[in-house]
Amino acid sequence: MGNSLGKLFTITSFGESHGRCVGVVVDGCPAGLPLADEDIQSEVDKRRPGAGAASTSRSEEDRVEILSGTYNGHTTGAPICMLAWNQDVDSSQYLKNRFLPRPGHADFTAFTKYGGFNDFRGGGRFSGRITASFVMAGAIAKKLLGLKGIEVLAHTVEIGGIKAQPKETDEIRKNIDNNTLRCADPAAAEKMLEAIEKARAEGDSLGGIVEAVALNIPTGLGEPVFDTLEGDLAKAMFAIPAVKGVEFGSGFSAAAKRGSENNDSFTIRNGKIVTQTNNAGGILGGISSGMPIVVRVAVKPTSSIGKDQNTVDMEKMEPATLSIEGRHDACIIPRAVPVVGAMMAATLCDFAIRAGIIPEVIK
């Protein structure tokens, strides 16, 4: 269990890294939305390993197919099943290291929880590859939100300790697709790229931080006290492998601030009540304030590294050394960016449908 998310816009993910496919069923998409394979494909392509230095060499040419829920180029109100068939799979190393859990991965916990029956090849259900299914669902969510002028922008703000300078929305929008690292600050991106190259050369990996911003969110989304915007967004983000922290607005830095610094004063702009700053990240009391929603997500460094690591042989119950060969991202951040955006879009879409902002039929 645990593979469904959302109350009225519900995502059910399925598939494994080295199984037949990775896919998702989206239930609750309104009828009448124009939707073709290409709409999904273009989003999924964004998380494809690039030609750039930051990426793995596994050639994941995911061709998305919509299996249900559309007719005549529009959604029908029925559940939309989409998937990409797996290709270019080489499981040999995983079979060889069957009983050697990789540090930082779910090999050990999955082995224990599922009594050794888990499909461990390529990390199976715990592979980053699963996030392709999130992006498929997010592609639909983005289209639905777009109908109401809501836009979700995700971008890299930190890699290996190198921080991007804050940029205006327009620059973020422009840069993220122009840049292998999906970073709005080209100068920082260059340094990040060097750091990644260095880490890779040393058989190591880097982590980073992804930020996502939702624009034109109406006031009033969110269902306190438990189904808050922050709570449901955070839950969605933690579904992304390697995410270990989530914060909104001033986030952890708020802990060191004073109330007089951190409070966002209200003012009137263009006849609307807004705040002068946005330390709240667009959320007060779990409800959207109308300001941009800002979430930041900490991604740990890729667990698969070239260096030898200490582990145990789970079968023989003795110490062992693990040497991971294979193909791995030295830094997963650029590929995590569209996934963070997708999860934000899916979550906001669910709230928008609950609030009746997105209707049952798109006309």
Added chain:
Amino acid sequence: MGNSLGKLFTITSFGESHGRCVGVVVDGCPAGLPLADEDIQSEVDKRRPGAGAASTSRSEEDRVEILSGTYNGHTTGAPICMLAWNQDVDSSQYLKNRFLPRPGHADFTAFTKYGGFNDFRGGGRFSGRITASFVMAGAIAKKLLGLKGIEVLAHTVEIGGIKAQPKETDEIRKNIDNNTLRCADPAAAEKMLEAIEKARAEGDSLGGIVEAVALNIPTGLGEPVFDTLEGDLAKAMFAIPAVKGVEFGSGFSAAAKRGSENNDSFTIRNGKIVTQTNNAGGILGGISSGMPIVVRVAVKPTSSIGKDQNTVDMEKMEPATLSIEGRHDACIIPRAVPVVGAMMAATLCDFAIRAGIIPEVIK
């Protein structure tokens, strides 16, 4: 909607700050657990404003009453309704400032979402007082977890930028109830107290960070990919007003680490597979590893401050100045500590019941 949390151990919170009561219905508690009003009371007392400098002067003498779900001193398997009647309520200031939303509070978003029908007195449903209902539910969860030797320890690790030194578990357990700030590092606690006094004197407030640790968690809790331990714990934490960030293990600091630093090597200790470090915070792939689960929660500085603040009059739609008199915590952290522990306990209890670790009947 949005006032229920948990799949098999379900909490439904109700009540307002200045209404008749604050309470909760706990559904899914196994039958046979010894339970009396006092078991709940002792936990709720921990979030009571202390005599210490850190606390508000509203005298919240919450007397908890169990209204259903117990018989002959034991739980019956039926839903447990518990509440505390509100007392010592003074709504005059709220009535006066009816249309002046307090910066940092939910006044504006609640007003907009509920069309002005929200009970705004004392923040109504968005008051920190609501967390008394979380603590009631958490008290039951803690008892259930305790039957399996699972312990949840929450404590203050940072206030106003002052960080506590890391301490051993024994010291944490010993110090947190000995200390008005619920901080395991007495030296830091002293400095924190001074900082709070200073902020209060200046009509200002401080934020901080609360850490919670769960000990003796068996391997295998958590339901990936969406109902992960991190995801559900984070969602629960964001229900606490003023929380703006949640991280596990090395959390945000992992973003600046290398894989070789952040990966936790496996080893064998006492015949069990463990990790040599715990950067994962006891969670791999969303599943418990058997190591302590470590979560840290960023709490923004109290929004209610003595200083004048800029706001708007929502009725007249014109700028206004707000001066909050009343009784407020200059730092909410010590009172948030038992709430963080309660939410962690409630969430883990839900997972433990799903996993069959806690049975339907306690014998």
Added chain:
Amino acid sequence: MGNSLGKLFTITSFGESHGRCVGVVVDGCPAGLPLADEDIQSEVDKRRPGAGAASTSRSEEDRVEILSGTYNGHTTGAPICMLAWNQDVDSSQYLKNRFLPRPGHADFTAFTKYGGFNDFRGGGRFSGRITASFVMAGAIAKKLLGLKGIEVLAHTVEIGGIKAQPKETDEIRKNIDNNTLRCADPAAAEKMLEAIEKARAEGDSLGGIVEAVALNIPTGLGEPVFDTLEGDLAKAMFAIPAVKGVEFGSGFSAAAKRGSENNDSFTIRNGKIVTQTNNAGGILGGISSGMPIVVRVAVKPTSSIGKDQNTVDMEKMEPATLSIEGRHDACIIPRAVPVVGAMMAATLCDFAIRAGIIPEVIK
């Protein structure tokens, strides 16, 4: 668990027959609905044992109190907790027969499931008294539906094998509150009353059938394939103790019909598409057709009867004879009528909110 119902309009029931109270939390009621204790009271009074021959002599003077979720006479959007304190409770007989499960009751299954910790007094959580909490929730649902012109009419159509003649809606509406049996056919009601008197005199009891009709339902409610109108209405009905069958429209009689008889032809009336008959009971494909929704509920004869019955002593594990004294309804049907109406209203209200027909704020 299992004490909550509904997706966006959620009812959480609590309380026991001989405990402190019976109550409910309604989450998801829009803000702005005028609501006072009296609105709930008048509905709850309908299930009160009448002075008539059909009723028990326990004097259940339920005074409903709203504990949360309203302010200034309107709902606030926050969860509404309501309860009635129990009075006039005599548990002596239940204590005496602690280990003798009453045939037809849940004594045996509850004892087994909850390991003997269940509150067995008066049937505890399995008492018909619990349905007072359903009626409280239904009272709110009825008010919400009423805003959209939707009306729910429940009435007795059969008792002890005596069938009421079908009546027009107007007559049903007029008669059900004029009549201790809540039957729209006064002639049948008279015979039913005699049958009840006879059964009572013989220490026996009678069952019957309750019908509920929802009028002015818009086309399009219901979420196939699992969250159908029939499915969710039926689930709600089976929460009522003693219900053993549920059917819609022609129901079980359809099994013996031919397609050409049972199909409802479409036609146009007042510019709207309607059906010429309503064998579908207003539901096609799980979705409302705009015709009246018609559900019929089979209620078994009251399990508590005066005659001696064979049972077993669960402690000694030996055969025993049970003689139930106490106060019991010889026929529960008239008191079940408002409960059936309440469950129908609550379920339809949930669907109406999902469909956006009832908005987040009532203006």
Added chain:
Amino acid sequence: MGNSLGKLFTITSFGESHGRCVGVVVDGCPAGLPLADEDIQSEVDKRRPGAGAASTSRSEEDRVEILSGTYNGHTTGAPICMLAWNQDVDSSQYLKNRFLPRPGHADFTAFTKYGGFNDFRGGGRFSGRITASFVMAGAIAKKLLGLKGIEVLAHTVEIGGIKAQPKETDEIRKNIDNNTLRCADPAAAEKMLEAIEKARAEGDSLGGIVEAVALNIPTGLGEPVFDTLEGDLAKAMFAIPAVKGVEFGSGFSAAAKRGSENNDSFTIRNGKIVTQTNNAGGILGGISSGMPIVVRVAVKPTSSIGKDQNTVDMEKMEPATLSIEGRHDACIIPRAVPVVGAMMAATLCDFAIRAGIIPEVIK
């Protein structure tokens, strides 16, 4: 929305009658269950239109493929996606009658609800063909229940008003697969077959009643007051197109009985408490009593009939006559039998997992 069912054993159905496929995702299946395509196929074959007179001539040679959730012939604990590709589809008649809703079908309600965007070909999402996905899920549930000795037997008890004689369990088990009508009473089956032939010859159709029995159910399944066995079983049954009534045990006939007749006395057999009769259908207070669970499901006559029918043209808004050619079952009952069994199995499996009877890992 509405396409998922179950709390811990969750079914998400997708696909359309004339789309690419019909399938299901099963989430919450324990790891370690041996499972191959053939296990699913053999169940799905049971609802295939037979060679017999009772069946449609569309050749639905469904080849089931498992796309995820298994490895090395066992389930892995991950979600299991299964589907059958659609073949032999002829949509011409549906395209021709696009705006003429078929009486008894969901054409009109789906058209209205989804704004005309529904895939109407072959009834789309509302086709009986969708139940193939239920049977796929039920096949897994049956295997899981079988591990605990729980057996589900479904059979035809009435067609066209002709009732089968009650038979012993052994005879039911033996006959249902020997008999094109899946009826345990061969003599009645013969008469039913004649009646079907007659109806078919007249361009008409017949309804009937399916009974399902679950054997070896342990005492204590079910979660009152809302998640009762009856409630969740009924909800599952109403997902089957054409079902208009559901009853348990003595069901609707209880309405005309006296308490002394309908109550099941307790007695001791083989050291266990049992009831002497089973009017309760194995359920008391929504909880299993240990006696066989007995549910009966009323299925209306097939809506598609050869005779001309009155309908309206939804586009032109004028009366119309509909003549359905095509291939249709004159009586759907025999094909509904495995579906009823599948839904019963899936629902009971969910309860058994909640109760911890079926563990997380099968060893």
